[in-house]
Amino acid sequence: MDAQQERLSRLDYSLLCEENICSSRGMLCAFPASLKKPFLIKGAGLVVCRQGNFAFSLNQKPFSAQAGETLFIPEESLFQVLKESEDLQLFILIYQIEPIRDIMGNSVVSMYLYMQLRTEPCYVWNTGEEEEVLKYMALLDSTLQMQESTFNSYEQKLLLLGLTYRICSIYNRKLLDLKTSVGHKHDIFMKLIQLIEKYYTEQRGVEFYADKLCLSPKYLSALSKSISGFTVQELIFKSIIRKSISLLKNTQKNIQEISNYFNFPNASYFGTFFKKQTGMSPQQYRKQ
Known part of the structure; x- marks a missing residue:
């Protein structure tokens, strides 16, 4: 079994076992078999497309992504790959939020709430920060190859927290750029979250x-x-x-x-x- 097929099989196994961190551990040229049929993504997901393109459905709605774009998958989403090009190159990371939820601030957690926006969902776009996101993914991959320990576990949590902050920043900027009522409502909601963060104990x-x-x-x-x-x-x-x-x-x-x-x-x-x-x-x- 070559390295590519081994990584595909390992990712497929991680997804089916609902492991806390499911990573492609490097570049893949195809999606794992479990994602080619309707699959409930329990955690939050990232797919960075470096080359080629693919079509998929998210909560039974069709979308597509191409080279240079990142797909953001919200928690508890039904995902299925419908088509993938022969020259596809991509990186995949799906991780559970629960293990790091108790160390997240409200503003970060809210990102996963308003990623459920129904009025104008924006799941795929070129963020301009794909390379930075891939650095986080590479660091997480290195911790997955280490022997499990208390220190290793905390390092993973902190890296996931850092990645989550980065995603939150990207998503925040994207929504604020929308010149629509969605952008205006999002602005109010973010101000509300900041106020709750400041005053919720009182x-x-x-x-x-x-x-x-x-x-x-x-x-x-x-x-x-x-x-x-x-x-x-x-x-x-x-x-x-x-x-x-x-x-x-x-x-x-x-x-x-x-x-x-x-x-x-x-x-x-x-x-x-x-x-x-x-x-x-x-x-x-x-x-x-």
Whole structure:
């Protein structure tokens, strides 16, 4: 088996096993067999096309990509390659978000929310940063060849976080360049995310954020729902839970201290809130 076929087989196996990082580990001249039929992509995906072209469907809608373009695949997408040229050269990386979600900021996580934009999806384009993205992919590939260890695991997480920030920056620039209502709504949504990032430990009411943006609470929640699939309050609650989980996992703070951090009236109130959102108490989560 030559190196090309070996990498194809390894990638195919990684995808079917839903591994945290599924990489082509170098350039491929074809897609793996699993992606040539409808395949649910559990993580976020990148396909950098260096030569040739290919046609594909994403959530049952047809698209195409050619040399110099990057395909961005959102989480939980149904993907299928429909056609590929004989001279195809590409790099593939699909990775799970969950292992790095607790160290992401809200602005980064929001990228995966508003990549679900329904009004004007932009999944394929020439970003001008293909070479930089490939550098991240090459560094990740080198960690996959190393023996597993705590240090190796953290290095992978940090590289994935860095890559995610880069993708977020690219996607942010792309949407802001749209001279349409989508670009305007995206701008408002980004300002909302930044406000939530700053005030979520203190302010949980929609009215506060709407006032900061000089909008009505009803309009702001509707805009947030249309872009991310979540209302303003749901985004705030997700921010609190995400940070709570990080504090429970990575610090020695007790429940009262965590409750105080988020300005809850008392530890019992925080515990009830946490259990309603996650299905278990903070103590149960920490033990698990």
